[in-house]
Amino acid sequence: MATTGTRRQNGLAKALPLLTPAYAWLTLAIFLPLSAMVYFSLLTSMSPSEQSSSLTLANYAAFFSDPLYATLLWRSLQLGLLVTLICVVVGFPAAYVLAKIFKGRAREAIFLLVILPFWSNSLVRVFSWSMVLREGGILDTALNAVLPFEVTFDLMYSFPAVVIGLVHSYLPYMVLTCYLSLQAIDDALIEAARSLGASRFTTLRRVVAPLALPGVLAGSALIFIPVVGSFMEPRILGGRGGTLYGTVIEDQFTAVYNWPLGAALSFILLAVVLAILLVSAPVLRKAA
Amino acid sequence: MIRAPAFLSGLGRFYIGLVLVFLYLPLIIMAAMSFNASPFYQLPFEGTTEWYAALAQNDGLIAATLNSLKIAVMTTILATVLGTAASLALFRYEFRGKRVLQALLFPPIAIPWLISGTAMLIFFFGTGIGRGLHAILLGHVALALPYVIIVVSARLQTFSKDLEDAAASLGASSWQTTRKVTLPCIAPGIVAGGLFAFAVSFDQFVVSYFLATPGQTTLPVEIYAAIRKGFTPEINAVSTIIIVFSMSLMLVVSRFFRFGGDQ
Structure with a gap:
C-alpha cells in the first residue's frame, strides 16, 4: 500500500503543472463567479455600486410571494421538456438512418451537413425563421400559391414559433450524440437478434434502444439545460407572449438593474436544473 | 448483414432529406434575402447587391465581426493548449481526487449559459476585472475547455500507453515522447477539440451579451441589438458571408480529418 501511496502522490506532483492552468x-x-452570485443573491442593495448593503433572504422570498415567477419557471421547464422530446422523436430516427443505412462517403457528407450549422450563427438561424413564419412570409406565400383557397398563415410571435426555432437550433446535438452511440453498436448484434427470429420492431426495442440510451440521454441534457434558460429565442420569435423565466432574469440584469433579485432567480433556476439532473442520475448510471 | 428492404432504406433516405431541408431552409432563405431588394423581405424577389455594398460602409458591424473572429481564434488556441495539457495529465497519472477534477469539467456545460453569464457579470464587475473583450475571452475559454478536454480524452482512449513506454525505454525524454509520439497520434482529436472551441466561441451569444460594453462587442451581440431595434438586410449579408466562410473552412478541414466515418 505504501508504494501505491507514493505513486499516487508522485502522480499528482507530475500532473499538477499540466492541470493547473486549465483548472485555474x-x-x-466559473467557480468564483458562481460563488459570488450566491453571495450577491443575499444582498439587499438595489444597485451594484452601493456598498452599504446587508444580508437578507428577501430576494428568495420575492420568488415565493409572487406566483408569476413560479408560473414562468414552470412554463420554461415545460418548454425545455417539449423541445427535448421533439428533438428525440425527430433526431433519433435520423441518427439511426445515418448510422445504419448510409455507408462510406455518403454517410460522412451527410454527417457533416448535420453538424455544419454549429459553425454558423445561432441568432441568425433563429431570426431567419421570422422570414419564414410571419404573415406574408415565405410559408404563407408558398401555401397560398399552392392552395386553391385563401389561408392566412401567421405563426410569428407565438409559442409554436419559439418551439420551432429552438428545435431547429438544438436538433443537431441530438443527432450527433445519438449517432455516436448508434455507430458504436456492432451490426452483428442486430443480425443475431434478427436471425433468432426477432422482428424489426423487437430488435429496435430490445437491442438497439437500450444500447443507444446513453446517447439519447446525453443529447437530452445538452438540449434541456440551455432551453430552460433561453431568453433570446423567446424574445425574437415569441413577441409579447414570449415572456419566460429566462427573459425575466435577463431583465433584472439589463433593464431593471435589480442584480440581487436576478442572482436569486438565477440560483433558483440552477437549483431546479441540478435537482432534475440528480433525480435522473440513477437512470443515467443504469443506462451507462 | 441482413439488409433493410429497399423501401425501408428509401424511406430512411427520404427522411434524412426532410431533416436536412428543415435544418437548411432558413439559412437558404436568409442567403436569398440578402440579395433581395426589399428591406422588409417582401416578395416577389428582386435581385440586388446593395446590402453587401451597405455592409462595407457599416463600421460597427465590421468591427464586431473582427472582434468575434479574434476572440474565437484566441479561444481556440488557449482552450486547445490548456485542454490538451489537462487531458494528458488526466490520461497519464493516477492521483487522489482525479474523479473530482473530472466531475468539475461538467459545470460549464451543465449550467445554463444564462446563469454562467450573469454570474460572470457580477463577479467581473465586483472584482474590477470589468467588462469588455478581455472578459468575453475569459468566459469563452472557460466554456470551451470542457469540450476540448472531453474530445481529446476520447481520442486518448484509443491511444496505447505502451507507445509512450517504448519511446521512453529507447531513451526519449518525456517532452520528446509527448511531441514525437503522443501528440501526432492524438492530432485528429486535438483538431476536433479546437474546432469545437472555435464553434463554441464564435457562436456564443449569451455570455458575450452580459459581458459586452458598447464599444467592445461581438457580432452575435450586435445582431441581437439590431434585431431588437429593427433588423437591416445588411445582417443577412454578413451572416451569409460568415456561413459560406465557416462552412468552406469546415469542408477543407474535413478533407484532412475524417469525422463520423468508420474509424
Whole structure:
C-alpha cells in the first residue's frame, strides 16, 4: 500500500503543472463567479455600486410571494421538456438512418451537413425563421400559391414559433450524440437478434434502444439545460407572449438593474436544473 | 448483414432529406434575402447587391465581426493548449481526487449559459476585472475547455500507453515522447477539440451579451441589438458571408480529418 501511496502522490506532483492552468482558468471564470452570485443573491442593495448593503433572504422570498415567477419557471421547464422530446422523436430516427443505412462517403457528407450549422450563427438561424413564419412570409406565400383557397398563415410571435426555432437550433446535438452511440453498436448484434427470429420492431426495442440510451440521454441534457434558460429565442420569435423565466432574469440584469433579485432567480433556476439532473442520475448510471 | 428492404432504406433516405431541408431552409432563405431588394423581405424577389455594398460602409458591424473572429481564434488556441495539457495529465497519472477534477469539467456545460453569464457579470464587475473583450475571452475559454478536454480524452482512449513506454525505454525524454509520439497520434482529436472551441466561441451569444460594453462587442451581440431595434438586410449579408466562410473552412478541414466515418 505504501508504494501505491507514493505513486499516487508522485502522480499528482507530475500532473499538477499540466492541470493547473486549465483548472485555474475554470476557477476564475466559473467557480468564483458562481460563488459570488450566491453571495450577491443575499444582498439587499438595489444597485451594484452601493456598498452599504446587508444580508437578507428577501430576494428568495420575492420568488415565493409572487406566483408569476413560479408560473414562468414552470412554463420554461415545460418548454425545455417539449423541445427535448421533439428533438428525440425527430433526431433519433435520423441518427439511426445515418448510422445504419448510409455507408462510406455518403454517410460522412451527410454527417457533416448535420453538424455544419454549429459553425454558423445561432441568432441568425433563429431570426431567419421570422422570414419564414410571419404573415406574408415565405410559408404563407408558398401555401397560398399552392392552395386553391385563401389561408392566412401567421405563426410569428407565438409559442409554436419559439418551439420551432429552438428545435431547429438544438436538433443537431441530438443527432450527433445519438449517432455516436448508434455507430458504436456492432451490426452483428442486430443480425443475431434478427436471425433468432426477432422482428424489426423487437430488435429496435430490445437491442438497439437500450444500447443507444446513453446517447439519447446525453443529447437530452445538452438540449434541456440551455432551453430552460433561453431568453433570446423567446424574445425574437415569441413577441409579447414570449415572456419566460429566462427573459425575466435577463431583465433584472439589463433593464431593471435589480442584480440581487436576478442572482436569486438565477440560483433558483440552477437549483431546479441540478435537482432534475440528480433525480435522473440513477437512470443515467443504469443506462451507462 | 441482413439488409433493410429497399423501401425501408428509401424511406430512411427520404427522411434524412426532410431533416436536412428543415435544418437548411432558413439559412437558404436568409442567403436569398440578402440579395433581395426589399428591406422588409417582401416578395416577389428582386435581385440586388446593395446590402453587401451597405455592409462595407457599416463600421460597427465590421468591427464586431473582427472582434468575434479574434476572440474565437484566441479561444481556440488557449482552450486547445490548456485542454490538451489537462487531458494528458488526466490520461497519464493516477492521483487522489482525479474523479473530482473530472466531475468539475461538467459545470460549464451543465449550467445554463444564462446563469454562467450573469454570474460572470457580477463577479467581473465586483472584482474590477470589468467588462469588455478581455472578459468575453475569459468566459469563452472557460466554456470551451470542457469540450476540448472531453474530445481529446476520447481520442486518448484509443491511444496505447505502451507507445509512450517504448519511446521512453529507447531513451526519449518525456517532452520528446509527448511531441514525437503522443501528440501526432492524438492530432485528429486535438483538431476536433479546437474546432469545437472555435464553434463554441464564435457562436456564443449569451455570455458575450452580459459581458459586452458598447464599444467592445461581438457580432452575435450586435445582431441581437439590431434585431431588437429593427433588423437591416445588411445582417443577412454578413451572416451569409460568415456561413459560406465557416462552412468552406469546415469542408477543407474535413478533407484532412475524417469525422463520423468508420474509424
